[in-house]
Structures are given as C-alpha cells and as structure tokens.
Amino acid sequence: MNTKVTIGGVEFKNPVLTASGTFGSGMEYSDFVDLNRLGGIITKGVANVPWEGNPVPRVAETYGGMLNAIGLQNPGICVFIERDLPFLEQYDTKKIVNVCGKSVEDYLDVVEKLGDTSVDMLEINVSCPNVKEGAIAFGQKADCLYDITSQIKKKAKQPVIMKLSPNVTDIAEMAKAAEAAGADGLSLINTLTGMKIDVHRRTFALANRTGGLSGPAIKPVAVRMVYQAAQAVKIPVIGMGGIATAEDAIEFLLAGASAVAVGAMNFVNPYTTVEILEGIEAYMRKYEVEDIGELIGGVR
Amino acid sequence: MSKKKKVQAVVISQKMIAPDIYDLWLQTELAREANAGQFVGVYPNDKSHLLPRPISICQVERDKGALRLVYRLAGAGTGEFATWQPGQVAEVLGVLGNGFPVKEWTGKQIALLGGGIGIPPMLELARELKEQGDRPVIVVGYRDKDLFLCEELQGYGRVLIATQDGSVGVNGNVLDVMREENLSPEVMMACGPMPMLRAVKAFAAQRGVKAYLSLEERMACGVGACLGCVCKTVGKDHHSHVNNARICTEGPVFDAQEVDI
Numbered sequence: 001m002n003t004k005v006t007i008g009g010v011e012f013k014n015p016v017l018t019a020s021g022t023f024g025s026g027m028e029y030s031d032f033v034d035l036n037r038l039g040g041i042i043t044k045g046v047a048n049v050p051w052e053g054n055p056v057p058r059v060a061e062t063y064g065g066m067l068n069a070i071g072l073q074n075p076g077i078c079v080f081i082e083r084d085l086p087f088l089e090q091y092d093t094k095k096i097v098n099v100c101g102k103s104v105e106d107y108l109d110v111v112e113k114l115g116d117t118s119v120d121m122l123e124i125n126v127s128c129p130n131v132k133e134g135a136i137a138f139g140q141k142a143d144c145l146y147d148i149t150s151q152i153k154k155k156a157k158q159p160v161i162m163k164l165s166p167n168v169t170d171i172a173e174m175a176k177a178a179e180a181a182g183a184d185g186l187s188l189i190n191t192l193t194g195m196k197i198d199v200h201r202r203t204f205a206l207a208n209r210t211g212g213l214s215g216p217a218i219k220p221v222a223v224r225m226v227y228q229a230a231q232a233v234k235i236p237v238i239g240m241g242g243i244a245t246a247e248d249a250i251e252f253l254l255a256g257a258s259a260v261a262v263g264a265m266n267f268v269n270p271y272t273t274v275e276i277l278e279g280i281e282a283y284m285r286k287y288e289v290e291d292i293g294e295l296i297g298g299v300r
Numbered sequence: 301m302s303k304k305k306k307v308q309a310v311v312i313s314q315k316m317i318a319p320d321i322y323d324l325w326l327q328t329e330l331a332r333e334a335n336a337g338q339f340v341g342v343y344p345n346d347k348s349h350l351l352p353r354p355i356s357i358c359q360v361e362r363d364k365g366a367l368r369l370v371y372r373l374a375g376a377g378t379g380e381f382a383t384w385q386p387g388q389v390a391e392v393l394g395v396l397g398n399g400f401p402v403k404e405w406t407g408k409q410i411a412l413l414g415g416g417i418g419i420p421p422m423l424e425l426a427r428e429l430k431e432q433g434d435r436p437v438i439v440v441g442y443r444d445k446d447l448f449l450c451e452e453l454q455g456y457g458r459v460l461i462a463t464q465d466g467s468v469g470v471n472g473n474v475l476d477v478m479r480e481e482n483l484s485p486e487v488m489m490a491c492g493p494m495p496m497l498r499a500v501k502a503f504a505a506q507r508g509v510k511a512y513l514s515l516e517e518r519m520a521c522g523v524g525a526c527l528g529c530v531c532k533t534v535g536k537d538h539h540s541h542v543n544n545a546r547i548c549t550e551g552p553v554f555d556a557q558e559v560d561i
Contacts, residue, residue: 022521032305050540057528058527061349062520068528125520231374266521267351
C-alpha cells in the first residue's frame, strides 16, 4: 500500500499535514502526537519581524466551529530559524513554513531568509482575514495574487504553495492566477470571514469584531472550493477546512486534493491527525486501494 | 512537567452547591499529576460545541485518582456538564497550566484571595499549603449570601468573607476585607474577576509585597498552539517575544509585576 504523495517535487510519506496556525511549530502537540508520523507540518504564520497580534478576546465558539482573530502573532523569522526549525529538524516529517507579511518586501524578506535552511516548502499566506494590512489584500484580487506569486517565485529556493482565501467571488480565477504566476501548488481554504455577537453583553464576541470561521461547519464549502480549484489548474492542491475524520480527508482527496491539512480539530482532539492517517490506511485496505494516487481527483 | 493528554474521565458525583455553581468529582488518571492553580479542559459531549472548557482544579485526591471541579454554569457547554450524572463518561484534556508556586513561599505569611468562581482553586491551594505546614489567611468574595466552599476552607486557615450586597461579612470586595482587617501578608495568591485582580496587583505594588494572579481568558486549544488566550506582559514573552504571554501555558498564574492588566 502506497500512501506517498508528491507536491512541487517534495515527497510526503503520507498526505496528512497540519493546517497553519493550529499546530504552532509542532512543539505544543508533541506530547500528543508522534510528529514522525505526519506527512508534514505547516507552521504558524511567520513574518519578517515579530507581530503582536490582535487584542483579546481572540477566539469564540460557534455552532460546529469557531471564530478566531489571532492577528498572526508570531516571533518573527529569526526566532523561528533559531528555535523552531531545530526542533522540527529532529523529526522525519516535511517542514512547510507559512509566510505572512504586510508588504511584498516583508514576504520576500522571509522567503530569502529561509532560502538556505532545511525548510522543505513555503506556504504563502495571502488569505488571513484578521490583519488590517497585507495578507488577504494580496489574495482577493487575481492581478495582486499573480504579482506577489511571481515575485516570490523569483526569490524562493523552495517550492511555493499559495494559500488561497475562500472570501472571493471566483476561486477558479484565483487558482489560475497563482498557477500562471508559477506557483508550485495551492492550499485552500483559509477561514471564512464571520462575526459573532454576545447578546448578553451586547458587544462583539471578538475584539477584532470579525474573525475567521473554521471547524466542521465549513467543510462543505471547503470541499466545493477544493474541487473547483483542482478542476481549474494542473498544479497540486492541498485541501483543508473542517477536516475531522478520515472520511472527511478522503472526501478532499476525491475532490482533487493531493494532501490534506487538519486545523481546528487539533483543538478538539489533539490526536486527530494520527487517527485520520490510520483511518485512511484502513479505508485503503477495505477498498483495496493500492496507491493513494487512485483516490486523488477520483470524483469528477 | 508531566505529559499532557486527553483522557476519558468518569463522573463520580455532582451536585449544585449554590445557584449555578456545580461541584463535580471526576475519576481520572490526571489527578495523579494535578496541582493547585492548574486547570483541565472539559469537552462537551455535544459535538456542535467543539472546544474544551477551561476549568480550574478545586481539589485533588491523588491516591483515589479523583479530581474535583467547581464551576459556574455560564453557557451551553457548562449547561451540558451540569446534567452529568454519576457514571457519565467525560473527555478531559490536562493537566494544563503552571499552577501556584506553593513550595516557594512556605513559612511566610500568605493570603489567599478568591472572588466568585475564582474561589474553587483556593481550596486545593489551601490544602497543599496545609500539607507543608502553612496556614494562610483566606479572603473570599461572593455576590450575596449564597456562599460555597466557605466551610471547607475554614479547615485550612482563617477565613474572611466579603459580599457585594453586604449580606455576609464585609460589605464590599476582598480588598475591602484586607484593608478593614489591616492584613499585611508577605505574599498574596489570587483568582477572580479582572477588576479584582487589578486591585490585588495595585494593593501588592503599593505595599511592596509579592502577588500571584491566576488569569482567565477565552481559549481554544488550551495547550499553547492557537495563541488565543494571551495577556499583556511587561517584558518580552517566552513564546512570541511580543509582550503577549499565553495564559494556558505560561500561566494561568503570573507574578503580578509581570503582567500588564
């Protein structure tokens, strides 16, 4: 049975990854999960300098999901390279760094600093809905996405995955723009912009007022968008959005994703990633699937 | 520090001890590693409510593997917990957070301050202090005459009471008790609502005494990954170097001088 998948020339031992912002750099979940078992770890977003993020409250639960407006708090690329990367290097798993920035120059700074490191792949965050400058501004207009993707591709030494926002009118157009600019792959979906109001206090549940919705509540939206993006491009797609079980993960594979990432469900069950991996293997045995590639894009 | 894990606990008993205040005993291996000031994340069984509810540890019986949680019914999640009967299986994440520096201050004059649903962790704290021979002054603040845990606390030190409506003890809050009784402890350990903790911080700063505050914030993961539950710190925080410490991981107990609340 083969569970290996290849994305942008990088071979993953299995298609189960962690979604950015839900797994730190792996350290916090190493009590629960043997990180060696994961196909890869997509880190929390890293900028060129430390970002302090938004005021609290930053999280709120919603029916079958949650809103967050962390605001990409992160220690900056230097601390990441000095502290988090050596931690990740202890494990036999692929290291994908999620890169964020307020300007194209910010992104390029991080991409260049990661150039000569052991990082396997870059995921460019042009889709965070919770920061005022940058991020999503690059991910909601096809020409802006094309521009930043091509500039990053010129500097990047690792394969570049563009993480797309679901908060767009036409996901296929965005997917095509990233592909045309040379992206090695796409990942989607980031969170859906939402809002919750505390009726008892008569105020917004989040200090940022709006936040990104994640969790099982968004999965059908994510499956639809992954399908549409995968149909629109030839580059591989990493699917994410509310994945809780192996069946969910297989749904994304069948919709056209070459790999999947587990996000909010890490908070609900810290063992989710490994349970999904075992569930995928059980599914492959049950249906006599020799190679996981048979599942990818299996439903057209 | 022991490894964190998510386990299945079994409800031993539960009763309401004041309006909306529930006293829940769980059978769980987590009890073996739990200390005063730490907390656990309790998951609703109704999976439309996904996130663990952070609940402070009120009492630990290590030998029996029993953990006592006293919580306030505040919404859908705790609303479900309140219906749990003996034998009910509950999923619990723990043990989380750092806890109070119990050993560090032995032999000193210690004041414990609990306000409202910040009172439960004071019970385990007082119990651990008694085990090492310390006898703190315990100041507890309630809304009204519906007291809880008060009698039990009396087994561990002198208990002084404040109520917001003046129905029992001093009319006011725990700081009013401190002033009226002219208490001057060498260290204060507090848990309660934010205005109370700010007042404790100011009181301690004014008198030049040490204070430890147990903070609360909306959380998602409970283990330091999501960065949801941060509080402003005076110095650079350990994780992100941006003066934002994670309450679930660097806390919930902080040296009052180190947090900007």
